[in-house]
Amino acid sequence: MSEAQYIFRMDDITPSMNWGRFWSVLNLLNRHRVKPLLGIVPDNQDPNLNCQKPDPQFWDTMRMLINKGLVDVAQHGYQHQLHIPKESALLKATHGATVERSEFTGLPYPEQLARLKKGQAILQDNGIYTSYFFAPNHSFDRNTLRALRAAGFTAVSDDVALFPFKSSGLLFVPQQLWTPKKMLTGVFTICLHTNEITPAKLRTIRQFLRMPVACTSFKTIAATYRDCTSRQLLNPLFKNAYLGARSIKTTIKTCRNLFTPNTDISCAEAHDVSPLIASAREP
Ligand SMILES: [Zn+2]
DSSP states (O other): OOOOEEEEEEEEEOTTSOHHHHHHHHHHHHHTTOOOEEEEOTTOOOGGGOOSSOOTTHHHHHHHHHHTTOOEEEEEOSSOOOBOOSSOOTTTTTTSSOOOOBSSTTSOHHHHHHHHHHHHHHHHHTTOOOOEEEOGGGOOOHHHHHHHHHTTOOEEEOSOOSSOEEETTEEEEOOOBSSOOOOSSSEEEEEEEGGGOOHHHHHHHHHHHHSSOEEOOHHHHHHHOOOOHHHHHHHHHHHHHHHHHHHHHHHHHHHHHTTSOOOOOOGGGGGGSOOOOOOOSOO
């Protein structure tokens, strides 16, 4: 059995993200020779992601990181504008939580394709070319997948599985974790919401990276994917176990929240949180 491999993914990359936290995470990963997947929102219109004044050097910085080989990039939606879909999301229950808002789910195919292409055009106008995608709020439907194929996307960072798999003409590289955890085998994507990284989370990542763990990159996994029947047989077993565990965890959390105040840090509240000390801007 091959050892577990880990991909780090940094979500909600925009000109007005919390740059101090962005550099803290990126510098830490780069020090350990880990190349994360950055999810760039091409034209952010979600006020919850605005943590500071937009940096006019944003696109230059993104190109510099790509050209230095320090990051892979995915298109993360188009405007990150979340609506309440009329139809249920394809991935509504795959992470064991109810997804109520989506940028894509429920919209007609031509509209979804137009949104994807507008986002793609913004990236390309700024010299960034990628065929990787992940949707805001993990939420998309069959029309999104069809539109992704039509727009030339090849791989998606999402869904719950132990190993990457092909579906609907796209490669799915699963995303199962939000905090690093040592696993036995499989390919695990650890999703970090850049604006919400706390010093404690940073410490956890640092401790994880000091262990003998096999980190890889999204691009490497996508480039070396091979169909393997035994691995594909393990995927549904893992998914069932994962959803069962998440369901129990959610129930415990719900009960606990009935008696304790919510202390989660949202991006909208990030202004009020002491910023991490930003490392040098250039990694
Ligand atoms: Zn997002």
